[in-house]
Amino acid sequence: GPKCSPQANPAEYILECVGAGTAGKATKDWSEVWAASDEAKALDAELEEIHQSIDPNKKNHSTPYSLSFAQQFWLVYKRMNVSWWRCPTYNMGRLFNVCFIGLISGFSFWKLGNTPADMQNRMFSVFTTLLMSNALIILAQPRFMQERMWFRREYASKYYGWAPFALSCILVEIPYLIVFSAIFLFCFYWTAGLQNISDRVGFFYIHFTVFLFYSVSLGFMIAAFSATPPMAAVINPFFT
Secondary structure, eight states: OOOOOTTSOHHHHHHHHTTOSTTOOOOSOHHHHHHTSHHHHHHHHHHHHHHHHOOTTOOOOOOSSSSOHHHHHHHHHHHHHHHHHTOHHHHHHHHHHHHHHHHHHHHHTTTOOSSHHHHHHHHHHHHHHTTHHHHHHHHHHHHHHHHHHHHHHHHHTTSSOHHHHHHHHHHTHHHHHHHHHHHHHHHHTTTTTOOOOHHHHHHHHHHHHHHHHHHHHHHHHHHHTOSSHHHHHHHHHHHO
């Protein structure tokens, strides 16, 4: 081909040589020139030598990620904690929800006794606490979807897998929900006049904490197969 001058753009020079540029004129079929060249024969011989030297029984143990699962999880979990802490609107919204429902339910069923009517009201007072599930699900889903948007970009770049992300989303919620359960207990349990015995109080607290875990994880599950928050809002009533 023509000699490339020092002032020429290498990309344009190649295009002109092969006849693809605006002023290019191909004088030869360069694929045939390459196929007949000594360099092509040497490359074919090198590739054949590599193929002959490969052990067909050798297993490839390489992974698509540069870090182990434990390292991926630890880094993602630490970042998720920072992300949750830097979202006060999410946590303050849940705190307000817990306090409001706890106080409303507690004072609506103020100091229940042990008559048959009071026993029925005790059941209703506990039932009203279940209304918190809907609010927690609706609040959790946009938060999860925002994190998922970043996860998709980083997962495509093979920074980390889906399992560290999913576990981090669940585990980061545990400290917050334990605190919210304790706050709800103080707002509701004694105002409603439920049994002030340590094992009964602890039993209620453990059950309510597990209930919050269930509600938020159910919200995450629905959000996981929903494309947008409005789509999740349409699906939520079926599950709840």
